[in-house]
Amino acid sequence: MVKNKPGKNKKLSILFVTTNLNYNGAKKYIVEVANELATRGCRVGLLYDSGPLAKKLVKEVRQYHIDLKGLGLDSVSRWRLVIKAATLARNEDYTIIHSESANSFISHKLLSFLSRAKIVETIHHVWNSDQERRKAAAKISGRADKIITISTSALKVLASFGLKKRKIVVIQNGINTKEYEKINKNEVEVLRKNLGVSKKDRVIVSVSRVSKAKNFEAFVNWFPYILSSFPSAKLVIVGDNGSGDRGYLDGLIKKIRSLNLHKNIICVGGKTFVKNYLGLAEIYTVTTVARGLAVLEAMSSGLPVVARKPLMPVKIETTINGKTGLVFGKGDYKNWAGHIKYLLSNPTVARKMGAEGRKRASEFFTVQKHVDQLEKLYQRLKT
Template sequence: MNIGIFTDTYSPQISGVATSITIMEEELRKRGHNVYIFTTTDPNADRASEQGRVFRLPSIPFVFFPERRVAIAGMAKFIRLVGELNLDIIHTHTEFSLGLLGKKIAKKYGIPIVHTYHTMYVDYLHYIAKGKILKPNMVKRMTRSFCESYQALIAPTEKVRHHLEDCGIHKLIYTIPTGTNLSSFERVSETKLNEIRASLGISKDDPVILSLGRVAYEKNIDAIIDAFPDVLAEMPNAKLLIVGDGPVRGELEEKAAAMGLERSILFPGAIPWNEIGTYYQLGHVFVSASTTETQGLTYMEAMASTLPVVAKRDESIEDFLIDGKTGLLFDSDDELSNRLIYVLKNPARAKQIAQNGRSEVTRYSADNFGKTIEETYLEIVAMFQTIQKKPIDLKPTLIKSKMASQVFSLTSNSHVRKGRSSRRD
C-alpha cells in the first residue's frame, strides 16, 4: 500500500505523538508498505536522511504550544505531490494544519482517510487564555465537527474512545494502543550508566526516582516534588530525576531551589530519542502523577525497561497497570510518598512487580502494533471502495483479518458507525 501520514508533530520533536508515528512508520515499512510523512519544517531535522519519504511544509511555532509547529504555506504543492504518489489511504494525526490538509486532499482525490485522536483538549484549556475563552462543551462540539468526516477513527485507549463517544461522535472507532519497541530498552553497559550518573551528580548507591516526559502543568509534576521530602526523610541520598522539557520546567526548578532541594531534584532537560532507554535504566522506580494521558507510552517504556511503575489511577492505564501486580497505583497525591518509599525499601517486591510489568508489556510490542494498523487500513480501504462502488484492487494475500474479508459484502456502513469499536491488542 501507499500510505500518507499527515502530522504537525514528527521527529526530531519529542512527544508521544511523534514516538507513535515513528514506530508506526517503521513497522509498516517492515511489512513492505510505502509510507510518506507530510509534516512541518523543523530546524533540527536531518533533511538528507528524509529524502523521498518525508515532506515538510514551511511552518511557525504554534502560538499556544511554542514547542509545536503549524504549517503556513506550501499547501498547493503538497496537493499536487499527493496526486502523483497514488496514495491508498491517508492517516492524519493532528486536528490542525496538516490534519485539515489531509482531509482536503482525501476529498479531492477520493482517498479513504482515518484519524488518530491523540490529545484530549479538554485537559489543555488552561493554555488558552487560562481557560476563560474555550469551555469543555465548545471543545467537544469542535471535536465532533472535525471527526465526523472520517471513514474511521483510532483511539489509543478506551479512555479516548469513551471521550469521543461523549463528544457525540458515532463513527467506526478502533482502540489501538501504540506499540513499544522492546529492543530499545535492553540493558546497556554499567560503564555507560556510570558516565551519565557522574554527569548528573548521582552516586551508584543513590535511590533514583525517575519522571520522564513533557514537563507541563497537566502532568502534575508538582505532586511528585511535594512528595519527595518525605522520601528524603527516609532515604537522605535519594534523587528525583525529572527528564524532559516543557513550559513549566523553569517554575519547577525554582520550586525545588526554594525548598532547598536543588541538589536532590535534577532537571537534565530533553534527551534525544536514541538515549531515552538508557535514562530509564538510571531509575529505581518510575513515577507519574498525571491523569491526562491518552496513551501511557512512558509507562510502557518504563515497564519494557524492567522498572517498577508508580502511577496515579486512571482509565488510560487500567488495561496494563494492575495495582500490586504490574505496578503500584495511588488515588490521592497524599498517598504518593508512601508508595515511593515502599518500592525503594522493598527491592525484592519491586523486582517482582518490574518483571511482571515487563511480561505484560510484551503484549503491546511494536510488531503487534504494526500488524493491527495494517489490518485496520485494509478494512477501511475495502469498506470505502465497496461503498464508493469502486473495484477492489488490493492483493488477496493482504486481506488478513476476518473483518476485511467480510467487508466486501457491505453495501452501506450505516450499521457499523454508531458504537462500532474493537479491542485491538
C-alpha cells in the first residue's frame, strides 16, 4: 500500500458500518478500503458484529463491535445499528459514514439525522429483472448522500429506472493486486498435500459465496463431462454462504459424494486468505457474472476467468471474452464445461489470457486507484 505524506488526511474521518465480516466480496471490499485509507493517514473506524475477515484488518483501523445475536437484518438489528453508528459518529467525530449493503440494513435518513454525518453507500449488486431494478432505484434514491456503483453500465441501468445521476458516482472495484503477484511455493505445496492434489492434477478453482443463488449444482452435474477428457481434473470450491449457515454447503457436499465425485470436487469452506488456493490452479471459474473482488484476485494471480454473461446490458469491465477469459450464457453449462476443456487443452492460451488479466487488474483495478477517487468524494462531501 502507498502511504501519503503524514498528516495529509488527518481531518478525514470515516466510519464503515456493516453487519459482519464473514466471507463474501462486499465484506472484503470494506476490509481492503478501510486498510488502505488507514494506511494513508485517514482516521478510520469499522463497526461490525464479528467475522473471520477481521484478521486482515491493519492495526490502524479502529474496531467497534455490536452483538447482533444472529438477528441478521431484522428491524431490531437496524435500530441498534443506527443508534450505535450515530453515537460513534458524534462521540468520535466521524464526518463520513460508509455502508456497503445493497439491502440498506441501515435507515440512512435517520442515521444522517442522528449522526450529522454524510452517508455514502457502495452498491455491489446487479439486479436480474426490470422489476427488481425499478424497486431498487426507488429504494436507493433517498437513502444516502452519494451512491457508489462499480461500473458505468450499472449507473446507466439504474438511472434509466429512476435513480438520479447526480447522486451516483462510478468508482471501479480495486484490490491490493501486488499481494497476489507472488506466491509462497512451499505453502502451496503444503496445501496441495493437505487437499490430496498431485502436481499432475489439472486444478480449477472457484472462490465465491456458496449459496443456492450461485447454483453450484450445475458445476457438479457437468463436471463428469470435463472428467471424460481430463480424468485428473480437480475443482476446488472455496467459500461458504457468508452467514455461518452450512446448510447449502453441506447439501452440496452430500450431492458430490452421491455422484462419487468427492475425489475430484473439493469443498473447503470459507477462507480468510485465498492466495494459495489460487496458486494451485490453472483456471478460475464462477457461476455468476465476473464482477466481484474474487475475480480481481484471480486475475491478479494470473488465472484466466470462465464466467457467465450478464443478464442485462452491463459491460464486464473485468473479464474480456477471448482476451482475459471466456464467458458462457445463462444456464449453458455445457458451454461452461467446453470452455474449461478448451483451456485445459490449450495451456499456452490459458497462460496468455491469465497474463492479460493480471496486466488489466494492475492497470485498472487496484485499491490505490479506487481509494484515490474515494478520498476525493469524501472531501467533496465535507465541503
